[in-house]
Amino acid sequence: MSGDRGARARIRRLRAIGLVMLVGISVAACGVPADGGRRGELRGWVIDTPVPKPDLTLTDTNGEAFDLRAETEGYLTLVFFGYTYCPDVCPVHMANLGAVFGDLIPEVRDRIKVVFVSTDPERDTPERLRSWLDNFDRSFVGLRGSLEDINAALSTILLPGVAVIPGEHGSEPLIGHPSAILAFGPDGTARVRYPFGVRQSDWAHDLPLLVQGF
Amino acid sequence: MQWWCFAQQEPWTWTWRPLVGVWVGLVLLVLAYRRLVRRASADPESRKTTRWRRAAFAAGVFLLWASLDWPLGPLGAGYLASVHMSQFLAVGLAAPALLLLSLPPAAFDGLLTRPRTLAVLEEVTSPLSAFFIFNIVMTVSHWPGVVDALMPTQLGSFMLDLAWFAGGLIFWWPVIAPVPRRAAFPPLGKIAYLALNAFLIRPPFAMMVFSQHPIYSIYELAPPPGGDALGDQQFAGAIMKIGSAWILFVGVVVVFKQWVRSESDAEARGT
Numbered sequence: 320m321s322g323d324r325g326a327r328a329r330i331r332r333l334r335a336i337g338l339v340m341l342v343g344i345s346v347a348a349c350g351v352p353a354d355g356g357r358r359g360e361l362r363g364w365v366i367d368t369p370v371p372k373p374d375l376t377l378t379d380t381n382g383e384a385f386d387l388r389a390e391t392e393g394y395l396t397l398v399f400f401g402y403t404y405c406p407d408v409c410p411v412h413m414a415n416l417g418a419v420f421g422d423l424i425p426e427v428r429d430r431i432k433v434v435f436v437s438t439d440p441e442r443d444t445p446e447r448l449r450s451w452l453d454n455f456d457r458s459f460v461g462l463r464g465s466l467e468d469i470n471a472a473l474s475t476i477l478l479p480g481v482a483v484i485p486g487e488h489g490s491e492p493l494i495g496h497p498s499a500i501l502a503f504g505p506d507g508t509a510r511v512r513y514p515f516g517v518r519q520s521d522w523a524h525d526l527p528l529l530v531q532g533f
Numbered sequence: 534m535q536w537w538c539f540a541q542q543e544p545w546t547w548t549w550r551p552l553v554g555v556w557v558g559l560v561l562l563v564l565a566y567r568r569l570v571r572r573a574s575a576d577p578e579s580r581k582t583t584r585w586r587r588a589a590f591a592a593g594v595f596l597l598w599a600s601l602d603w604p605l606g607p608l609g610a611g612y613l614a615s616v617h618m619s620q621f622l623a624v625g626l627a628a629p630a631l632l633l634l635s636l637p638p639a640a641f642d643g644l645l646t647r648p649r650t651l652a653v654l655e656e657v658t659s660p661l662s663a664f665f666i667f668n669i670v671m672t673v674s675h676w677p678g679v680v681d682a683l684m685p686t687q688l689g690s691f692m693l694d695l696a697w698f699a700g701g702l703i704f705w706w707p708v709i710a711p712v713p714r715r716a717a718f719p720p721l722g723k724i725a726y727l728a729l730n731a732f733l734i735r736p737p738f739a740m741m742v743f744s745q746h747p748i749y750s751i752y753e754l755a756p757p758p759g760g761d762a763l764g765d766q767q768f769a770g771a772i773m774k775i776g777s778a779w780i781l782f783v784g785v786v787v788v789f790k791q792w793v794r795s796e797s798d799a800e801a802r803g804t
Contacts, residue, residue, distance in 0.1 A: 407544050411754055411755070415754075415762070418763060419746075515754070516754060519747055519753065519763070520746040523745070523746060
């Protein structure tokens with residue numbers, strides 16, 4: 320009998336613990352901010368040696384010359400080197416940036432330019448590039464140019480050059496390219512980069528700070 | 534060779550991949566069912582609705598196979614939260630109910646001769662315990678940190694599926710299983726139990742639907758067909774809420790019909 324009473328008391332305790340856990344989890348779900356609670360620091364990776372915006376003039380999707388320094392002067396400029404046939408990194412990176420970009424308040428959004436430089440100019444026609452970028456945000460700038468110019472620009476900002484990897488068994492080639500988005504501040508210098516794996520909550524946290532020249 | 538689906542973070546391909554663990558698990562389940570049914574076949578009550586029970590078993594096995602094997606298994610494990618949530622409805626709610634319904638009453642009789650197992654079952658599957666166990670398993674197994682930590686490995690992904698299935702069995706046990714007998718859980722209590730779970734707003738649902746940004750990194754960073762991670766997550770939340778409410782509503786209807794039938798039978802016997 321006393322064993323039964325002990326067992327029942329243990330079960331009552333377990334039920335009480337269960338109830339407390341359920342309530343605790345519910346409260347935690349309401350109280351934890353989506354950004355994980357960190358504030359006041361950038362979530363991108365700080366670059367040890369800040370790099371200036373490259374001196375690069377390419378062609379935009381309208382066929383017009385686009386001088387990166389002149390056209391983006393005074394803006395927070397997010398530059399990404401990738402290609403539209405990319406199966407993983409590029410569409411995910413751009414989709415996450417695009418999702419947050421559309422939700423920014425105009426005061427922040429109007430001070431940011433997103434520039435996507437194609438590392439596969441042969442297959443990324445202006446039409447294809449424009450149509451692909453429009454999936455994410457119609458304001459995103461798409462640029463094309465020769466791989467020599469692009470590699471030269473990449474070397475000035477200390478990023479690895481473009482590598483063409485032939486496809487196996489007749490499949491399309493893969494293009495090796497930097498997977499990080501570089502954030503050039505309004506002063507034209509990049510102090511922080513965003514590697515693949517950066518999440519929407521990170522962008523939402525950092526972009527307003529970067530616009531302020533954080 | 535892959536034995537269970539997991540989040541691989543690789544571009545999706547429609548090339549078929551075998552998931553050996555799913556097949557082995559289902560074969561074991563079928564063998565166990567055959568053994569239980571054969572043992573119970575001596576009982577005339579258990580023989581009465583064999584066809585209906587076999588249909589329930591087939592439906593339960595089909596749901597498990599369809600949701601865990603390729604392509605839904607890998608799609609839900611690493612690409613789309615909405616598919617992941619559909620898997621939960623199948624593995625954690627619908628299949629356990631169907632599998633318990635598929636067992637003839639005599640299949641549970643073996644438990645009556647095992648007092649220790651019966652004592653554990655009595656406590657674990659009491660309506661109050663089952664309510665808490667199911668809701669804690671459901672909440673923890675959908676918690677972003679847990680999902681992101683477990684889904685990238687086969688073992689972790691398997692553990693989540695197993696937790697869903699076990700949680701579902703415990704949840705349905707007091708409603709469906711005849712052993713242990715519970716005089717204090719009448720049909721009205723069962724209806725209230727199911728309805729409460731249908732209406733309950735659980736933290737994962739609230740996070741999925743109301744969060745400003747995607748909460749699961751594996752789906753947010755998944756290559757296409759992932760993409761609109763937030764939209765997919767909100768859709769997953771809707772599937773969780775509406776889908777589970779429908780399954781539980783079906784349970785309420787079945788319990789109610791059985792209740793009405795037993796009352797009519799009792800009345801007929803009385804007159």
